[in-house]
Each structure stands twice: as structure tokens, then as C-alpha cells.
Amino acid sequence: MINNVETLSTIPAIIRGGGEWYAGLGTPRNGGTRLYSISGHVNRPGIYELPLGFPLRRLIEEVAGGMKDGKKLKAVIPGGSSCPLLTADEIDVAMDYDAVAKIGSMLGSGGTVIFDEDTCMVDLARRIMHFYAHESCGWCIPCREGTAWLRKMLDRFHEGGGSSEDISLIGELSQNMLGRTFCPLGDAAALPTISIVKKWRNEFEDHLQGKCAYQHAHFVAAAH
Amino acid sequence: MAEKKSLTFTLDGRQITTPTGTLVIEAAKTQGIEVPSFCYYPGLSLQAACRMCLVEVEKMPKLQTACTLVATEGMVVKTDTQQVHGARKNMIEFLLSNHPLDCPVCDKGGECELQDMTFRYGLDKTRFTEEKLHYPEEKWSELVYYDAPRCILCFRCVRVCDEGMDVKALGIGARGVQSVILPNKTGELACEECGMCIDICPVGALTSGTYRYQTRPWEMTYVPNPCTHCSNGCKTTLSVRNNEILRANNRDHSGFNGEFLCGKGRFGHEFTSHPERVRNPLVRRNGKLEDASWEDALEEVARRLKQVHTTHGGSAIGVIGSNHTTNEENYLLNRFARVTLGTNNLDHHRTADYTGLAAALGPNAKNSLATMADVYNAKAIFLIGNDVTNQNPLVAWQIRTAVRHHNAKLHVINSCSSKIHRQAVSAVQVPEGGETQAIRWLASEHGQFDAQTTQDLLQLKAALEASSDVVVIFGANIQGAAIRDLVSLTARFGGHTRFMALGDYANSRGAADMGVLPDRLPGYAHLSDASERARFGRIWGAEPSEKPGLTARAMMEAAVEGKLKALYVVGANPLKTFAISAPDRLAGLELLVVHDMFLTETAQRADVVLPAASTYEKDGTLTNTAGEVQLTHRSIDPQGPRSDFDLIRILSHQLSMFGLGSPIKLRTAEAAFDEIRQNVSGYNLSHSNLLGGGSEIATASSKSVESSYDVPAGTVFSSNDYLFTSGTLGRYCSKLNSTNEAKDRPWSSSPSTQSWWYR
Numbered sequence: 001m002i003n004n005v006e007t008l009s010t011i012p013a014i015i016r017g018g019g020e021w022y023a024g025l026g027t028p029r030n031g032g033t034r035l036y037s038i039s040g041h042v043n044r045p046g047i048y049e050l051p052l053g054f055p056l057r058r059l060i061e062e063v064a065g066g067m068k069d070g071k072k073l074k075a076v077i078p079g080g081s082s083c084p085l086l087t088a089d090e091i092d093v094a095m096d097y098d099a100v101a102k103i104g105s106m107l108g109s110g111g112t113v114i115f116d117e118d119t120c121m122v123d124l125a126r127r128i129m130h131f132y133a134h135e136s137c138g139w140c141i142p143c144r145e146g147t148a149w150l151r152k153m154l155d156r157f158h159e160g161g162g163s164s165e166d167i168s169l170i171g172e173l174s175q176n177m178l179g180r181t182f183c184p185l186g187d188a189a190a191l192p193t194i195s196i197v198k199k200w201r202n203e204f205e206d207h208l209q210g211k212c213a214y215q216h217a218h219f220v221a222a223a224h
Numbered sequence: 225m226a227e228k229k230s231l232t233f234t235l236d237g238r239q240i241t242t243p244t245g246t247l248v249i250e251a252a253k254t255q256g257i258e259v260p261s262f263c264y265y266p267g268l269s270l271q272a273a274c275r276m277c278l279v280e281v282e283k284m285p286k287l288q289t290a291c292t293l294v295a296t297e298g299m300v301v302k303t304d305t306q307q308v309h310g311a312r313k314n315m316i317e318f319l320l321s322n323h324p325l326d327c328p329v330c331d332k333g334g335e336c337e338l339q340d341m342t343f344r345y346g347l348d349k350t351r352f353t354e355e356k357l358h359y360p361e362e363k364w365s366e367l368v369y370y371d372a373p374r375c376i377l378c379f380r381c382v383r384v385c386d387e388g389m390d391v392k393a394l395g396i397g398a399r400g401v402q403s404v405i406l407p408n409k410t411g412e413l414a415c416e417e418c419g420m421c422i423d424i425c426p427v428g429a430l431t432s433g434t435y436r437y438q439t440r441p442w443e444m445t446y447v448p449n450p451c452t453h454c455s456n457g458c459k460t461t462l463s464v465r466n467n468e469i470l471r472a473n474n475r476d477h478s479g480f481n482g483e484f485l486c487g488k489g490r491f492g493h494e495f496t497s498h499p500e501r502v503r504n505p506l507v508r509r510n511g512k513l514e515d516a517s518w519e520d521a522l523e524e525v526a527r528r529l530k531q532v533h534t535t536h537g538g539s540a541i542g543v544i545g546s547n548h549t550t551n552e553e554n555y556l557l558n559r560f561a562r563v564t565l566g567t568n569n570l571d572h573h574r575t576a577d578y579t580g581l582a583a584a585l586g587p588n589a590k591n592s593l594a595t596m597a598d599v600y601n602a603k604a605i606f607l608i609g610n611d612v613t614n615q616n617p618l619v620a621w622q623i624r625t626a627v628r629h630h631n632a633k634l635h636v637i638n639s640c641s642s643k644i645h646r647q648a649v650s651a652v653q654v655p656e657g658g659e660t661q662a663i664r665w666l667a668s669e670h671g672q673f674d675a676q677t678t679q680d681l682l683q684l685k686a687a688l689e690a691s692s693d694v695v696v697i698f699g700a701n702i703q704g705a706a707i708r709d710l711v712s713l714t715a716r717f718g719g720h721t722r723f724m725a726l727g728d729y730a731n732s733r734g735a736a737d738m739g740v741l742p743d744r745l746p747g748y749a750h751l752s753d754a755s756e757r758a759r760f761g762r763i764w765g766a767e768p769s770e771k772p773g774l775t776a777r778a779m780m781e782a783a784v785e786g787k788l789k790a791l792y793v794v795g796a797n798p799l800k801t802f803a804i805s806a807p808d809r810l811a812g813l814e815l816l817v818v819h820d821m822f823l824t825e826t827a828q829r830a831d832v833v834l835p836a837a838s839t840y841e842k843d844g845t846l847t848n849t850a851g852e853v854q855l856t857h858r859s860i861d862p863q864g865p866r867s868d869f870d871l872i873r874i875l876s877h878q879l880s881m882f883g884l885g886s887p888i889k890l891r892t893a894e895a896a897f898d899e900i901r902q903n904v905s906g907y908n909l910s911h912s913n914l915l916g917g918g919s920e921i922a923t924a925s926s927k928s929v930e931s932s933y934d935v936p937a938g939t940v941f942s943s944n945d946y947l948f949t950s951g952t953l954g955r956y957c958s959k960l961n962s963t964n965e966a967k968d969r970p971w972s973s974s975p976s977t978q979s980w981w982y983r
Contacts, residue, residue, distance in 0.1 A: 133400060133401065136399070136400040137399050138377060138396070138398070138399050138400045138401065138403030139273050140272070140275055141273065141274055141276075141315055141376070141377075142314070142315065142318050144318075144400060144401050144403065145318035145319065145321050145322060147401070148321075148322070148400065149321050149352060152354035152355070153354060169351055176311075176314035176318070179287065180278060180287060180311060180314075182273060182275070
């Protein structure tokens, strides 16, 4: 059994305060604290230790100092890039395992990424797929071929070479990987992609019209 | 808690009772339900990579891979649901995304598992519109090519090379969709060139240097034949088109060798169509071998044999038989030599002392010969001498698989280094030729070894005595009285001990079983046995004489001394075997007749050369080193050459016209086999099983244990052929010889001196 640093770092506090005290920090079925690693378009990105069940809205608006440059919130990755994304309307949620699962995502690693209104969601899907295609080890067919296929499709789509059939196909191919791979990496690639196609389908449709209203968004530009 | 031996679960609505530990994919097979898979391969480690075998299991949220799912009591599995069918379609779609769809020009087209699966489970259209990956094809060796785009990364090749062959030449390069199979040694394949990777490849990614892009699989006919090279007798399927063997493999896994074939079996069939093959009879005229008609050549042979017989008597004639000719031919040769020519000077190059084993076991031979399956099923294996990896590749495969699959314990005493020692729990190295002394010491404590060897031998003995059902395998070094020592040593082993002597060639055992020996009738009856002489006398029309003849080596010495006047050689090359370097030393020989496929050293010296068919070109039976008999078939017409069976038969007619002997009336190999079945001990086999492509164990045995049996030194010895040599035949397999590994070791080297894979 190998424990990560986050787990090990809680031990002194638990020994000092006792298990009951520690469990009492969170919500009933989600005791203790969590390290929330907040990044993206916020004023104070960083790693914050907070009780489980801390409200996501407060995490963004208070802890992370609110949206950068006063921009509007568009999307949140609640717990790492493998989680289905949340829209701005879904942030009134307690950041614990049960509550985030209830709205169809995962708390995962606690890696919370905040995206503002200038983010191109097609590009975001593309970037996520690039990551997973690169991470895919090649062992099993659906992940190996699926991530590579989706990466190529999203590249083409983002560059303006997409078709309306592609939008459904991106979701379908992700669905075809889901739950069928040797390890959960295939699921990790599929889940965010499925959620982006579902929740921001309009942005894919805009791309077909040659419109990417967010092309010069600083998030995209900065990473190029 | 006692473990239950079987359990019941539900598969597609059927109640199935299956042994505990059965994989669902295997249980499905027993019901005739196909669960498709690429990466699953029985006998190799589980991979669960292709995801083709996904099935629905009640109470499990996700689809499960049937190849890794062990059936449990009450489990409910469904393979025929919309979800399962959908998943298969999706997997095929993923697989085809980067796979070239050029089946019409792919070498595998028509026998491709991906093609079949697509036909059965795939989509009828493609949604992949991106650019496919492409890599250039790679030539890994003269025999193995790799085309990465076609590779579906099932890793069967990597596993069979690692687990099955213990060669570990292949690995995986890069990652993700860029993954490729590559040789572990940069730029080339450093391996045994067995071609198992090609055979096991479900698609056209790995192709064979001798077969690729010559034909379409449906243009060929398929003929089952035992391999003609080493003594293991692996069953091969010869793929024939336009009277040419284009390929050998064993894709239907129907023989006792299962999926196994070595490089010789797979790539070593080129000799049949080699341009240097002798196609016409040759007769020496004015010192030169010249083409002659069959009539003239056979008349010449008959006339001159009769001449020698009249002038010098039958004992001035010697007959040397072959390790490759069929049982029927050997049986016929026995009769031809002893009855027609009236000589007991009959022998062949003995590469294992099968007679010695028969003599040591006596009637016990009937249930004490180890089959290839016995080696696989053995709990313990005792191997003495021989580099099985090189000399007996199937035996080596069976040993490796026995160790890998059920933890069989391998104990070795050997003077040569062999890769198989990696599988051994104990391997005692003895000096060259020291195997005999070691066995003698273990059996009777005669002799002496250094302290370390003594201790090792004692430990090995203790381990073997604590074992049961040991399979004892020994090479040519253990011969004569040493076999008796070995058999007595095993008296203290538990359970039922079985034996296997390791010879060199396709019908080495058959030659001995059929009595191509100076002192034995077919079935090992000694010539001194009057009742056996009388029995064969009744069948053959005349009784053989009692006095044993000369051994092959003694015949060659007698020929050099001018004592032997005629030598009749069938499919052998005694000048090379017995190292008679200067053919003019045979000046005293009045007649040398040779049946052969090529102008060997001996054939070049011959007065008459009769072109002979190979075992791939004639009907008959062969007995492998374990005693397993299989049918050979005339897969191609040899176009000129004739079977040794026909040559001997026709010659007997010719000779009878000159007043020597009576004509042999057996017209076909089948008729001769019937006579063998009726008259040769241990050969009363089920013909129907053989016709069905199976093998039958022949247990030719001596009537009683012969406690004084021995064999003169220099009579039984191995040619030490290795994976890339095969006596005369191997010389005419240019592709096999062109591999780096074959070039590494010269023809003459003995396997004890070098082991290239250790480098």
C-alpha cells in the first residue's frame, strides 16, 4: 500500500486532535479536510486545505479571490481533468464526494480548474484529449485508438474542419471507450469530453459557422 | 476448506457445469459459443488488451472481459445482448481506425482474424476520416518482416517469444497509438528464427521471408505431413500451389506439437524445389556421372549387384539405410537386404540407441515410452545430455511449457550448455562425454567425480527419488550398457517412469524399429531368435541368415579395406557421416549405388545415382523419437524422382529376372504398412486415427530384458545438427541458412561449444 503526501500530511493532525475531531471537520459521510488545488482564471490560485464539503462558490469567490479581471465564470473542473465539467449554474455544490457525484461529476483529486467566459470549450476538449492520448500507454484498443482518434478529430474540428456529424461522433466515441478499457484512463478521457459536448454543444455548432468567439482568449493564447 | 472441483453457472441461459478455475471464454467454447478475442491465446499469459471478449455479467455494472473472468458458482453471463454486440462493433471500429483497409493486397487476406471478426462483428462503414498512421515496413531478419500499421498490438508475438520460446527477442516500443512491436536488440532480430511470432500473428503484421506475397491462401491446397527434419516429428501443414510447397505451418494445431514449429519445420522446405536436385537417374560412364533412363539405370544396378553376388557372395554387399525414409521403405529395405541380396550387412547412421532402450526395457517398453504429451504432463523431467533447444526443439518446447504451466521440475545432467538449463531446478555440468559416467556412478557408485559434482549428483538423485511420474529423456551419449544403468537408477523413482531417447532425424526411430540394423529384424527381434527368423522367412519368402552383419561404420571400413565389394546406400551420406574424406579410398568397391535427392559426397562417388523423393513427396508412415507414428503424404509430385519404396520394389523385380531373390509384391506403402501392422511388435496401430491426421504410439519392444546388450563405440552418435542445420536437407534451404544466427555457427561446430543467445 502506497499513500500519497496528502494522506500522510493529515496524520500528525489526526494524532494530535484524535479521529473524531478530524472526522468532524467535514460533512457526515465525508470527514476531514481536503487539499483543493485551485488553478485557472482566479485571482489567487493555490493549494488550500479546507474541510470536505466546503461550498464551491465560496472556494472560487472567497478563497481563490474571485474571477480574474472580473470576467464571468463559464466552467469548472471540480476534481482533476478526468471529471465531467460543471457549468457556472452548477457551482452551488458542497465540495465533498457525495455532493459532487450527485450532480454527475467527481471530486477526484481535488484539482479544481476555473474557466472564464473567454474560454473556448472546443479547445479545452482538444487539450484534454491531447493529454490523454499522450498518457495512453497503448495496452488496450479502445483507449489507444479512441484517444488518438478523438485527438485528431478535435484538432481538425478546432481548426474549422469539422462537420455537424462530428459533434455527435465525438460524444459517441467517448462513450464507446467508457467502461471498456483495461484501466480507468479511458474513462478519464471519455468523461470530460462527453460532458463538454453535452453542456457546450452550442460552441461546437458555432465552430461550424467559422465562429470561435473566444479565439483570442488569454487562457488559450498564454498556453500556446 | 476443501476446494470444490466443479461449479455451475449460467451462460446465455444455459446451465453449465465446469471445473473450478475455468475462464468464461473457455467455458463458452465448450458450448460452441464463440466469444471473439485477439489477445487471448490459450497457454499464454492473459492480456485483456483487445477488449473484444467483453460480456455482460449480472450484478456487475460494467462489461467484463471473458478472457480474464473466472466462472464462479451461480454467475450469470450473457454474450448475446445488444450491449455486447455494440461493444464488439465499437472495438472493431477502433481497431480499423489505423489499420490499413487494403485486404486485397495484404499477405494475410483470406486468413486474417481481423478480417473474419470484421465480417462477423464489425460495422459495414467507416466513420474514421482522419489520416491513418503510417510506418515503413521493417525487415527484422531474412525470415521475419514487420509491418507496423497492420499490427493490432495483441502482443501474442511478444508473449510467445518470451513465454513459449524463452527467447525474449521482442518487445514493445513507444506508447499509446504510436506503440509498435520491435526487436529487443536494436535493428535486428536476435533469436532462434522459429517464426512462432509470424504464425501466431492474427493479422498481416508479421510475415514470413519464405512465403510472403507469393500467393493467396485460397489458391493453395493444404496437406498434413510430419516435418522431415529432426526426430521430433512435428505435424506441419504444407501449403501447396502448382506443385510447389510455398509454406509450412501448423495453424490448425492438430498435431501433438500443438502450435509449435521450429524454423526448420516452418522454413526448411525449400530443398524440394532446389535447382540442384537430382531429377534423372545418373550412371557413371567413362568416369563421369551421366543422365540415364530409368530402365538403363535400374538394369545397370541389378546386373552389377547380381555380378557381385555371384562372384563374392551376399556378404560382400553392404546396405546403408536412412534416417529419413519411411517405415515402409525401411521395412522393405530390411527384406531386400537380408532376403533378396542375402546380406545382414544392413545398418544406418544411428543417432540414438533405440535398440538399447528396447533391450533395457524389454516387454516393459509397451507402457514405458514417453510421448510428447507425457513430457508436457510430467511432474518431473530428468534430462541427460543433448542440447534439446537446438537438437530437439519440440522436446524443449514441451519441457518449457510443462515447467511454465504446471511447475514441472527439470533435472539435468549435461556436458554441453543448453538454453533449457534456465528451466532446470538442478543442472549438473559434467565434462564432455561425462553423462555415461554420471549415470553409472548414480546407479552403482562406480567411478569418481570431484567433490562439488558428487554433491550435486547426490542432490539431484535425492530430488528425483522424491519425485513421481518422472519422464527420463536422454541423448546419444547414453547408449549400450549405460541405458541399462539408467533404467536401474529409475527403479527408485516414484510413480510411473517413462523414457525417451533423442535421435536426430525424422525417422531415426523408425529405422531402428524396422530393423535397419545388422543384427535385428523388424521389431527388435535378434537374428539369433530362430522363431522370429522363421516367422519373417514365411512372410518374405526366404529366411534371413543368423549371423549378424557389419555396422555402418564397419561397412565403410571394410569398403576402404576392399573387403566390401558393393555398397547400396538409401538416403544416407556415409562418406560424410563417417568422415571418409578421400573418395578414392573406396577404390576397392566395385559398385556404389545411392538413392538421394542431391549429389552428396557419397552420391558424387557413386556408380549409379537413383533420384529419390523426399518425405513430403510420398506416402508412408514416420515414427518420431518418442515412438509416435504419423502418415506422410505425397503433397507434391517430385517430377522425376521416385520414392525409395518404388525403387526397392522395382529393383527386386529386376533382380529376380537376373535370378536373384523373388520380386516384392507389395505395391503400395499402405499395403506394406498393413504387413507391418500385422507383423512388427508394437505396430498394430489404429489406421483410422492416422488417416484422420492423428498420431499413434508404436512400442516396438524386445521380448525380454537383454542384460548383456552393448553397442560398439562409434556406432551410435549424434550429428549435432542445430536449429539451422539438418544434414543434407538443411544445406539446400538457403533462406534458413541466410539468417545471421545460421551464419554465426559453421556447419561443423558442435552445440556444446557455442551458445549464441547467451551473448
